[in-house]
Amino acid sequence: MASETLIRFGILGCAEIARKFSRAITMVPTATLYAVGSRSLEKAKAFASANNFPPNAKVYGSYEEVLEDPDVDAVYVPLPTSLHKKWAVLAAQKKKHILLEKPVGLNVAEFDAILEACESNGVQIMDGTMWVHHPRTAAMKEFISDADRFGQLKSVHTIFSFAGDDDFLKNDIRVKPDLDGLGALGDAGWYCTRGILWAANYELPKTVTALPGAVLNEAGVILSCGSSLQWADGKVATFQCSFLSHLTMDITAIGTKGTLHLNDFIIPFQAKEAHFSLASKSGFNELVTGWEPTPSKQIVMTDLPQEAQMVREFSRLVGEIKKGSKPETKWPTISRKTQLVLDAVKVSIKNGFQPVEL
């Protein structure tokens, strides 16, 4: 590890998800928990001691102090979406590399302001979508990129729902218009959209059409919605995201010659052993009473959970920048595309489920 740079992370706020992220940092030898800041110093202290921060870690009673600390290399920003623009822009101006939770903004214009700040300050930005860093995702990509086994991608279908309880549906920041105004679309729909774009090699669809039946709360925040997407080459996709249905996280990608299935694409059922199912060139037996071949289950083991894989990759990029490389544009590019699709779904819902051209 001697040749690698140790990346010192500062965390803005004590969100629930920051606990998982903090643990991930402790698993990555090239990253360290260096600082945490909260509007409440007491909360920051409690967070640091509950999450295995080293004894010499800095604990601040504000986000500003984290950004002012010259030894912080990178910040993790799990704040409510409505605060992303302000704090990510400030972080970039302070030359901090940024791991930004999703959705990256309330709309793509906000993210563009963040991107501009990152670009002009030469800092790396990556969003907090963990599943794309799982080695299973690479194995699935290998399958759906295989012209012989999978053929040409024809359709992708994703679902992410979980049933928020009464407290969630009343009080969670994700149902508050002034905090996470995109609701289920920004939270669960973010992953659905990313899954679709991932399968489509991040090619943007031509048209996005929200599906009739979206459910909004009294404040106008989306609690459940779906969308249909289509591409110029004939590919189509659908997704369904909801705070009102049982936990489900499916991706199904269908090519001309193969099908990929998995039911835990965002959070694997288990951290170390992940599965997916693939079928290739399946047909029926002679009397159409069974399949030949039947789908096969693939197993992918991983030493590090996906959130630590994300931290490792982000830290690697920051380390490269410290050695003179430029920021990796792939990550903000796919963040921006994901946000663009979410924006289009929102517009389509507002327009009575009419198609929106991208």
Added chain:
Amino acid sequence: MASETLIRFGILGCAEIARKFSRAITMVPTATLYAVGSRSLEKAKAFASANNFPPNAKVYGSYEEVLEDPDVDAVYVPLPTSLHKKWAVLAAQKKKHILLEKPVGLNVAEFDAILEACESNGVQIMDGTMWVHHPRTAAMKEFISDADRFGQLKSVHTIFSFAGDDDFLKNDIRVKPDLDGLGALGDAGWYCTRGILWAANYELPKTVTALPGAVLNEAGVILSCGSSLQWADGKVATFQCSFLSHLTMDITAIGTKGTLHLNDFIIPFQAKEAHFSLASKSGFNELVTGWEPTPSKQIVMTDLPQEAQMVREFSRLVGEIKKGSKPETKWPTISRKTQLVLDAVKVSIKNGFQPVEL
């Protein structure tokens, strides 16, 4: 078996699917292969001898002769859809009970003519959707009807696709406007729609909206399409059907407390041992790095394959009618609802993917 009536089947035509159906009849003690008719006597003879018809079975060179045979109790009609109305109406007029392949007509008006003939002649009609007769289907229904384990149904998503080869896409009756004018919608989409209605306790949706991206051949026959459905109570559904994508047959039903998954709902991977996956009250572990509980795999064994289960149930109903009962209206009712939804999808595609109220 002494108290049960042996139902004598006549088959109209020698379609591929009739081979599977003939084998099913040989597996059911209450049914017998009694006659087959084809426009070609030679074809009918070859079919009878290749499909284990008894030596005394009747072999006819026309469909009419099957209908005229007074000893035929019931007919199986696997003819192209455009011929359903003519031959099903004639069969009913000859007091033959009818097992009719799907789609039941080119539109619901055709099926209504068939229904009228069946009602006025007191004959049973059932469509050839086999999977609903599998004992697995009953086990799945038990789960999604369970208010405690599954809760209230919120969404259903079905897919049925298979990749027709060049010959299929050029010559199969399912791509010919004068034979099976509904194309992939009538063939694959029939099962998708039935799966959705089955999950929704056969309650018709309020609105049906075809998804942008439908693919039609030069003759205007649908090769691939999708649809969104919504109900007054907020339930939603989507389906995707296609002749252009790899073999996939998924149903996902999501309730407030549970999720049902299976990937072979129409033709089980294997005839005797069928699976499905259910999850109930799943959440995440403390750090959101895994699920608790994870979905569980259910296994349903069956002595008879689903097509024979269908023949057995149909024969039971015919036997009851012979003993004085009235025809069972459940089966034509669900056939008609399925056709109604298909008709609405077709109208929506023609209207530029606008919603169609049912």
